Amino acid sequence: MQPRILEVRQQILKKNDTVARELRERFRAAGVLVVSLVSSPGAGKTTFLTETLRRLKSTFRVAALVGDLATENDAKRLAQSGAPVRQIVTGTVCHLEAQMVSDALLGWELEALDILFIENVGNLVCPSSYDLGEDLRLVLLSTTEGEDKPLKYPTIFNTADLAVITKMDMAGAAEFDRAAAHRNIDDVRPGMRVMEVSARSGAGMDGWIDYVSGRRAARAANQEAGTGALFAGAACGL
Amino acid sequence: VHELSIAQSLIEVVVEQLALNGFEDDKSCAVAVVHARIGVRSAVIPAALQSAFSSAVRGTPLRRARLCIEMVPAGGWCGTCEEERVLEDPRKLRCPSCGERMRRLTRGNELEVSCVELFDRDVEEPLHAAANSGSTPANS
Numbered sequence: 001m002q003p004r005i006l007e008v009r010q011q012i013l014k015k016n017d018t019v020a021r022e023l024r025e026r027f028r029a030a031g032v033l034v035v036s037l038v039s040s041p042g043a044g045k046t047t048f049l050t051e052t053l054r055r056l057k058s059t060f061r062v063a064a065l066v067g068d069l070a071t072e073n074d075a076k077r078l079a080q081s082g083a084p085v086r087q088i089v090t091g092t093v094c095h096l097e098a099q100m101v102s103d104a105l106l107g108w109e110l111e112a113l114d115i116l117f118i119e120n121v122g123n124l125v126c127p128s129s130y131d132l133g134e135d136l137r138l139v140l141l142s143t144t145e146g147e148d149k150p151l152k153y154p155t156i157f158n159t160a161d162l163a164v165i166t167k168m169d170m171a172g173a174a175e176f177d178r179a180a181a182h183r184n185i186d187d188v189r190p191g192m193r194v195m196e197v198s199a200r201s202g203a204g205m206d207g208w209i210d211y212v213s214g215r216r217a218a219r220a221a222n223q224e225a226g227t228g229a230l231f232a233g234a235a236c237g238l
Numbered sequence: 239v240h241e242l243s244i245a246q247s248l249i250e251v252v253v254e255q256l257a258l259n260g261f262e263d264d265k266s267c268a269v270a271v272v273h274a275r276i277g278v279r280s281a282v283i284p285a286a287l288q289s290a291f292s293s294a295v296r297g298t299p300l301r302r303a304r305l306c307i308e309m310v311p312a313g314g315w316c317g318t319c320e321e322e323r324v325l326e327d328p329r330k331l332r333c334p335s336c337g338e339r340m341r342r343l344t345r346g347n348e349l350e351v352s353c354v355e356l357f358d359r360d361v362e363e364p365l366h367a368a369a370n371s372g373s374t375p376a377n378s
Contacts, residue, residue: 004356008255012248012274012349095240126240128281129349154329155281158343187330190339 016130019098023133030110031223033216036132039140041122044166046074049119051199053081055209060114065104067096067121095126098133115216124153142167143176147184154188162193169198244282245290249300251351269303271355277310278328279346312346
């Protein structure tokens, strides 16, 4: 007799998780630090990223992938930084998936990169469930959006590693309640690191650049240690 | 509104499991009910998933299936109480007992398929109808 109940017990997104895991292994092996950015539309991801690429370019080999429902405008804006940029047009899909990242990387030599940025589609809901293999996920919140965004979208804040408050130069005009924003972020994700920046005025950008540079240096150090261990292992094998 | 993507992935997972368990013949193994566990903090809206599911099953072995969603409450680990607690406000990681901040969610992020109920080979009725008539479900 055939069973009438079939136990499945599987993650619905296991395929994405598998591709993301493979990507993460490739990124580690190549020694590239991968940073993704999520935010609502208009929070300033592209301006923040253009300025980030411009500042990092003299020290590191940087590149960016950018996801959008339509148009290649963001890729063109990012390309002004002089860094290699590729657009992922998602069509009707409201988020990036690991397979899209994997496809977009075809032909790119990861070993030739130090830091790769992935700008997700502007959306604070849908990207939260999809692991892209990144090392660091940034959630951006602009001073013009309202301080309660973290309470409205707790899931995305919970999957991110670092919150960046953008457009600090507009905080006064927008009557941005700084303390409330910090309190809300801390409520949904206790202890989360928060940075305040203005890509336009440059305020706070040094701190962010130092932070990401440090993360990249740690990745490089780990990779060297890893390679060393590998050689040691090979020597033992002899 | 990524529920359509989620529904498609869910169907893919079930179809794959059906094939792995030798239920490739569409006619003999049509699925009656899919049981899914969705966390309240998963960013998936159950009603949106239901409607995405009913349109995504067309033309698949799940086309007659009903989706049964079990919502999983959000829970966190309280380092002060040294216990897992169900969150009072699922958005805030605060211990409902001592009020301390909690470091991490222990549940509430689930996006899982737990099991599927299959129609009988010839009787096109869900299991619970068959169970009522006296037959017992067998496990593999």
